[in-house]
Structures are given as C-alpha cells and as structure tokens.
Amino acid sequence: FSQNPYDLWLQYDKIEEQNVLNSYKNTISNVFLDLNSPTGTVIEEEIKKSFKGLLDIEPKFDAKTPNLIITTLDKLDPSIKQKLPEISKINDEGYLIQHIPEKKNSKIIISAKTEKGLLYGVFNFIKQIQLRNDLSEIAIYDSPKIQKRLLNHWDNLDRSVERGYAGFSIWDWYLLPELIKQEYIDYARANASIGINGTVLTNVNSNALVLSPRYIQKLKALADVFRPYGIQVYLTARFSAPIETDDLETADPLNADVRQWWKNKAKEIYAEIPDFGGFLVKANSEGQPGPNNYGRSHVDGANMLAEAVAPYDGIIMWRAFVYSEEKPEDRAKQAYSEFKPFDGKFKDNVLVQVKNGAIDFQPREPFHPLFGAMPNTPLMMEFQITQEYLGGMSHLVFLPQLFEEVLEEDTYTQGKGSTVAKIIDGQLSTKKLTGMAGVANIGTAKNWTGHPFGQANWYGFGRLAWDPETSAETIAKDWLKMTFTNNSNFVDPMTKLLLESREAVVNYMTPLGLHHIMAAGHHQGPGPWVKDMPRPDWTSVYYHKADANGIGFDRTSSGSNALAQYAPEIQKKYSDPATTPDKYLLWFHHLPWDYKMKSGETLWYEIAAHYQKGVEQVEDMQKTWQKMQEYVNPQVFEKTNMLLNIQLKEAKQWRNACLLYFQQFSNMDFPDFIPEMT
Ligand code: GCW
Structure with missing residues (x-):
C-alpha cells in the first residue's frame, strides 16, 4: 500500500486493472496545454503527477494530434467550441470536460473561462480516473453554486487551535515570511481540489496583532503561495484593534478617526495583497468587543468595515452568533431577535454568517431560524468541521450527513421548497453574494486531521460548498474510492458505515x-x-x-416560543408533540x-x-x-x-x-x- 495519509483523497496509486489502465493510456496520453502562468504550472504539475502515479506514464506535451486539450475557452478553436453543447451554462469558476468523438482523432476537451476554472476542471478530470469512470462519453459542465467557499481556522497566533484536535496550527507565524513550508502548498492544493477558494487564517476570538505591519508581511507570503491555487486569504478583525494596536481612544464605528483608521488599514493590507478577501468578525459575542460597547449596532459596525474594504472588492463576514449575558430570553431565540430587524440594512459587501443551528454545533439541531428570515441580506452558512461537540479527536462521525440534513430542510419562508440550500446559494435572496464557511479540523498532525476519517469531513465540506445539493452518499462513495480503493467489497459496507455514523453519535x-x-x-x-x-x-x-x-x-407558545421564529407551516407541525418529528421532540417540548x-x-x-x-x-x-x-x-x-x-x-x-x-x-x-x- 502507499495510501499515504498525508496525501488525503489525492491518492494516485497505479491502476491495477490492466484493461482499464490501457484504455486510459490510449485515450489521454497526448496532452495539449498552453498556459504560461503560475496556475498553469500548477495544472501541468498535477497532470504529470497524476499520470505518473495512476497511469505510470509521462504525458507527451508536444504531440501533433493531442487527445487531451486543456485550455481556456478564449483559446479554443471555434470548430471545437461548436461541439460543446452547454458551454454557455458555466460561470467564471466553472469548467467543462467534453469528449469529442472523431474517426481518427477523438479527444477530450477540458476548458473554462478562467484558469481557476480550468484548475477545478483538471482536478475533476483526475478524479474521474481515480473513480475509474469511463471517459468515452464524458460530458461534464459544472460550476460552483456558491461564491465564497471558505475554511475558517480558529487558529491563534501562538499556534494553539481553539477546538482543534489535530495538533497545533499549521501557520508557523514565527518563521513566516521567510520560511514557506511544503504544507502550505499542499494545503492549497488539497483545498483547490475540492473547490475551496478562501481561507480565514485566524481565530474569530481574535488577536489585533495580526493586523500589524509585521504580520501583514507574513500574511502576504501565505497569500503568494495560495494565489496560483485560486485561494484568497482573509483575516479576523478584532473590533478594538484601533485602540489596541494604535493609540486611538475609542473603536466607536461612527467616530471619524476610527473609520479612517480602518480605511488606512485596508489600504495597507491591499497594497501588499491586492486580492485580500476581507474580514470575518465576531463582535459582542462571548466577551469579544464590538459596536454595542459604544451603543452602536451590528449594522454600524459591519458597514464601517465594509466601507473600508469596498474599494478593493473585499467583503465582511459578520457573525450572527450572539447571545447576551444579561438577557433572560431563550438563547435559541437571541440571534434571530437581534439580527432579523437588520434585514436589508447591511452594505452589499457584507454577509451575515450564521451557524447551522441556533445553539451551537450540536450533534443535531433544527436549522437556524434566521435562514429564510432575512431575504434582503446575504446569509452565509457556518458549519463546524472540527468535532467540538461530536467526539473531538476520537469519534468517527461523517459530518456531510449532518450538513446535508440542514441544507435539505424546508424553511417554507417563500413557500414549499424554500430549502436552506436555496437560501444559501442565493436563489431565494435579493442579494448576489453567497458563501459557506467550515470551521477547519486541520492541524500539524501528519495526516492533517488527526482522526483518519476527519479527512472525509474536510472533503465533504468542500463538495457541499461547491454544490449544497450534493448528496452525502455521493460524497461518501467518492471519498472512500479516492482515499482507499474502488473495490465494492470495501466501498459498499463503508458507505453504509459512514452514513450511519452521524445518527450513532446523536x-x-x-x-x-x-x-x-x-x-x-x-x-x-x-x-x-x-x-x-x-x-x-x-x-x-x-x-x-x-x-x-x-x-x-418547551419552545412552543407555552414556553419560550422560539418556535414562533419559524414559518407557520413549521410552527403548526412542531407545536404539537404528536406531529413533531421524534428527532426534534425534546428540542421543542x-x-x-x-x-x-x-x-x-x-x-x-x-x-x-x-x-x-x-x-x-x-x-x-x-x-x-x-x-x-x-x-x-x-x-x-x-x-x-x-x-x-x-x-x-x-x-x-x-x-x-x-x-x-x-x-x-x-x-x-x-x-x-x-x-x-x-
Ligand atoms: O460555542 C463556542 C465555542 C467557542 C467558539 C464559539 C464561536 C471560537 O465553544 O470555542 O469560539 O462557539 O463560535 O465563536
């Protein structure tokens, strides 16, 4: 076995079945690739590596009649373009993989509008080989349904990881920017392979130090590594940073000096990192400072930061994970009570980031009532990949099952079929921005995630962020095959095991x-x-x-009435224990x-x-x-x-x-x- 756990799901062991191997060799060994860019180099390296591993060949890049053409759409011959039926459907990050049959020179085209799309296409193409799929009629036209597909690292600058169970933080701040660890490159590659396009490097319980010039240099070094893989870096912003890192006396978001401070800070960061993604903010939650400290609202705080990053296309992800120390109100109700009145009041480059449930990443929670309740605000899903409440480092739990359950739930907020997935991917929103975040389970462990099956949760999160309607079963099967083997004596029982593991923990x-x-x-x-x-x-x-x-x-009208925050259809069903699904019985009664x-x-x-x-x-x-x-x-x-x-x-x-x-x-x-x- 090689199956080196460090390589995650990107296992490129040689194909054992001779006939399959030969057929791949005959179909795709002559590659045309004409990209002269860092992303192009990444693509070429990945083709070489996967062909060497899976097929044991060095692809030819100079053949007269290539049978695998990898290039952006603008460079494709019009005669070929005509043969790509759904070409108009793909978006800027999407791609197509199309087999074109011809008498003498059949070929496969991998193409995209952008090189980033092409990179995703190449990874999917390699996956088809890992899965041993037939390429002779391949026709994949695929685009991400969600724009911001991010990992959130709860990593502190001292390299401890809040709720992390896989060692220390992989960010070696002390040795940055000089030392670029191979792990940074491999991290970017793994994420790109599942379509993740951004990473928030620091904990939401944040340290203002990361905004200082010294750290911006370190951040720039990481951004430079990630860029060819289509990954943007983001930071958490500590709301009191103007006081802590400079000598401002206040962090009041309506104070002119404070506003200017954040504008200057943004300018300083973007001068070094032109594609910096923006800020994630935990404010007035569990002791974190925020606009409420100055009698201002979440809207005031978020919009101030949004204004600072707007000139550079940056975004603000403002978390809705709030529950006050003083309020006697049921904790499950508080985020909704506080945020719903703000619907439509945030600037266009603000997303409100909402945990999947109203309490806190439990083994099972009903979906958060804010989903569907703020149609004029982009709501970003926050899932937790690290297993804070699900057995930490020792329990095998396949989380895509949990994620799928939440995404499939019907909020009924715009009639039947208003699923959480459709709210997250923007179909039921008046706003354009969309996003999904996963709290990472990655650390310095040699296999990245500690538990070998933690890798499946990282993988599955990426797949669902790309398309929130992907089934957990598909994800389980793909991951098992890519990581271990295609043998159905393994894949079938293990798929069953994975799919049941979540209900077991509940x-x-x-x-x-x-x-x-x-x-x-x-x-x-x-x-x-x-x-x-x-x-x-x-x-x-x-x-x-x-x-x-x-x-x-009791969350019905005889109790906290948190149920009233859901659509009437749900209220009706869940107000009576007899019609409440057993799985939520004691949540509501x-x-x-x-x-x-x-x-x-x-x-x-x-x-x-x-x-x-x-x-x-x-x-x-x-x-x-x-x-x-x-x-x-x-x-x-x-x-x-x-x-x-x-x-x-x-x-x-x-x-x-x-x-x-x-x-x-x-x-x-x-x-x-x-x-x-x-
Ligand atoms: O429930 C809590 C976790 C904290 C975490 C917080 C949050 C980062 O126990 O560790 O802090 O959620 O999501 O902000």
Missing part, C-alpha cells in the same frame, strides 16, 4: 432533540449534571430541564417521562433505547471495520481500530452517565435490553 449523546448536555468547557464527554457556570446558558440543566415532571425544553411515543413506548423507554442503539451502532461500525483490513494501509487500519475502541468506551460512558443521571428524575426502571444497567 443516539449515544443527545437523542430525541436533547442538546448541550456535554461536559463543561471542553465539551468532551457527558455532563447532563452541569449546573454551576458563570452563565446559565452554559449549563446543561438549562437545556434539558429534567425534573420529576419530565424532560425537554417538555414531556412527562411516561409520555406515549409514536412507537407506543414511553418517553423514558425510548430515551434508553436510543442511547443503547447508539452504542450498538458503534459496535456495528467496529464489526464492519474489522473486515476492511485487506483494503487499508495497516497503520490507518490499526489507528482507526483503536479509535473505534475509544469511541465505543465513550459511547457507553455517555449512555450510562445520561441514563443514570436522568433516572433520578424519571424514577423508572432501565429497560432490560441494557444488560450493564440492570
């Missing part, structure tokens, strides 16, 4: 709509008993509300322990059954994995084995801890299907 951590009952602070492991914290909405008891009368958070569930069993029984099921699902995952040894690099096999053992141990801890804790309120027996508990 079952053994937070079934039936339970949420935020993790241990305090680090969020690893169970902590339904957590109650003494600096803020009530950081405790667990705030969320599960278990007592002798029952369990769950407080119900007695002996409440009769759809299954006919009591609520207590179903809670226990779900915890038990979660444990059994991990046991099933282990059984499947045991059969996969012959397809997987031995180190990855053993590591995953050991991690699954830890996952099973922790799943049992979750089950036992939660059931023992809740039993003191339910006062009901454990069903006898949990031998350890009876």
